[in-house]
Structure formats: structure tokens, C-alpha cells
Amino acid sequence: MPLPYYLLYSLNLTPWHRNHVHQHFVETVARFREAGQAIDLGCGKGTDTKYLAQRGWDVVAIDMVPKATASAAAACKDTPRQPRIILGDVLKVEDLVPHYPYGLIIDNGCLFSLKLSQQYSVIGAISSWCKSGALLLRFGLFTEESLTQSVPERWHLVWVDAAKPRYRLPGDPMPTWSLWELQ
Numbered sequence: 001m002p003l004p005y006y007l008l009y010s011l012n013l014t015p016w017h018r019n020h021v022h023q024h025f026v027e028t029v030a031r032f033r034e035a036g037q038a039i040d041l042g043c044g045k046g047t048d049t050k051y052l053a054q055r056g057w058d059v060v061a062i063d064m065v066p067k068a069t070a071s072a073a074a075a076c077k078d079t080p081r082q083p084r085i086i087l088g089d090v091l092k093v094e095d096l097v098p099h100y101p102y103g104l105i106i107d108n109g110c111l112f113s114l115k116l117s118q119q120y121s122v123i124g125a126i127s128s129w130c131k132s133g134a135l136l137l138r139f140g141l142f143t144e145e146s147l148t149q150s151v152p153e154r155w156h157l158v159w160v161d162a163a164k165p166r167y168r169l170p171g172d173p174m175p176t177w178s179l180w181e182l183q
């Protein structure tokens with residue numbers, strides 16, 4: 001079932017929101033010698049977008065909830081490089097965002113709530129514009145199967161960091177970070 005993001009934002013219920021970026025995000029950005037082009041899928045209130053824009057990245061950020069994009073724009077108002085913040089559905093990414101050769105794709109909690117085939121086609125569309133060596137950083141609730149089935153084969157898994165609770169039913173999705181590199 002899709003998460004009711006419009007309702008959650010209208011009630012100011014955004015428990016995923018942090019004003020600081022995650023360590024995996026920091027380490028992924030540090031892999032690049034210089035800033036490039038990045039896309040932030042489901043940018044929320046723009047914490048990751050702002051971090052990149054402050055470091056000279058050319059960022060395209062997309063979210064379907066107006067309250068999210070308005071907050072992201074406000075968060076980034078003083079960054080040296082202004083990100084392009086787009087209101088829209090990532091399922092229409094091909095029509096909505098510039099077809100840049102993104103070096104970094106951020107999916108911090110957005111795509112996992114879509115069907116596997118939809119995740120696969122959004123990532124597939126963006127990767128068709130990217131060069132080999134591009135990185136994809138993902139966070140979401142995944143099983144091992146759903147994680148691998150949702151990413152096109154051209155992406156090689158660099159590492160995965162999944163929560164390991166003491167009690168877990170087989171097939172339960174777990175909070176999972178993963179980093180992928182385009183072949």
C-alpha cells in the first residue's frame with residue numbers, strides 16, 4: 001500500500017526527517033574527487049539536497065508533495081548553487097527531470113514504497129543517462145530479494161548494511177542502506 005505522504009506532511013508527521021545527513025551519505029559523497037551532477041529522489045525537506053548543493057553539486061531534487069518541495073527550497077535558499085527542485089511523481093521522471101549524466105543518484109527512503117517493477121523502471125530510466133562509475137545510494141525497507149529485484153542488472157552492489165534485529169520473521173523487510181555502482 002502506498003504511504004500516505006500528502007496526509008503525513010499536512011499533519012506535520014515527518015518522523016523520517018533529520019536536519020543532518022546519515023554517515024553512509026557523507027561517506028558516499030566523499031568518494032567523489034569533485035562535485036558533479038546528482039539527483040535526489042523523494043527529496044523530502046531537502047537535507048541531502050542541501051548538503052550536496054553546499055558543496056558545489058548541481059542537484060536535481062524531486063518530490064510529489066508540495067509541502068516537501070517548499071521546505072526543500074527554503075532549506076536551500078542560501079546554498080552557493082541553487083538546486084533544481086521539482087514537484088512531481090518519480091514515476092514520471094523521464095518527463096520531469098533533465099536527462100543529465102548523473103554521477104550520484106540518491107534514493108533515501110523514496111522508491112521502496114513503490115512496486116518492484118516501478119522501482120526498477122525509475123532506476124533504469126535514470127541510469128540510461130548515466131555513465132559507468134555512477135553511484136546509487138539507497139535506503140528503504142527491503143528483503144534481500146526485493147533489494148536485488150528492484151535494481152537493474154547494470155548496477156553492481158558495492159555494499160549493503162541491513163538492520164539485524166534479534167527477532168525477525170522470514171521475509172520481513174528490514175531497514176537497509178545499499179550502495180551500487182553502474183557498470
Ligand SMILES: C[S@@+](CC[C@H](N)C(=O)[O-])C[C@H]1O[C@@H](n2cnc3c(N)ncnc32)[C@H](O)[C@@H]1O
Binds near residue numbers: 065088108
Ligand atoms: C521517507 S521520506 C524521505 C525524505 C527524504 N529523502 C529524507 O531522507 O528525509 C520519502 C519521500 O519520498 C516522497 N515520495 C514518495 N513517493 C514518491 C513519488 N512517487 N514521487 C515523488 N516523491 C515521492 C515523499 O513525499 C517523501 O517526501
